[in-house]
Amino acid sequence: TFAFTALTTNDLRGLNQSVTLSDGRALIMGGGNTSANVPSDLAELFLPVTNQFAAAAHGVSGERTFGGSATVLQNGRQILLSGGQADVRAGSKKLDAGPVLSSAEVYNMATIRSAFAGNSMTVGRRFHTATLLLDTSTTAATKGSWHGKVLVTGGGGFLGRALVER
Secondary structure, eight states: OOOOOOOOOOOOBBSSSEEEOOSSOOEOOOETTTTTTTEEOOEEEETTTTTTEEEEESTTTTTTEEEEEEEEEESSEEEEEEEOOOOOOOTTTOTTOOBBOOOOEEEETTEEEEEEEESSOOOSSSEEEEEEOOOEEEEGGSSOOOTTEEEEEOOTTTTTTTTEEE
């Protein structure tokens, strides 16, 4: 049986990304107040020990505001942020005003910065999934060539189309 406890984030958000970090905390980023149509670039950490949210940093999700995907990479210190809707608040306050992105960024937990991953997905995607693929073979020599790559599926008008990127 599950018991749910109502909590309030520091920033109203929906359509956001979140990941579980190796220390058990959760990093929540992007999204926005969908009823007011206002995007958020504030990242927050959920601290399960205290059941509270703490502001982490602004701009963690880079240019993507909502509908993107966040995946913790194999080293546990980096997060791949892919696709989503661009943040265009400078020209518009509307949450869905920007283009759908094909770009990807790697967020580094140590530096609290993100940088472009160096290449883009083949098409822009939002509301997609991105899953880290792991081969549990015991030796590096027997691991598949797909080990450590990210499988991206669905999103926007690309239902049923998948790709493996890293």
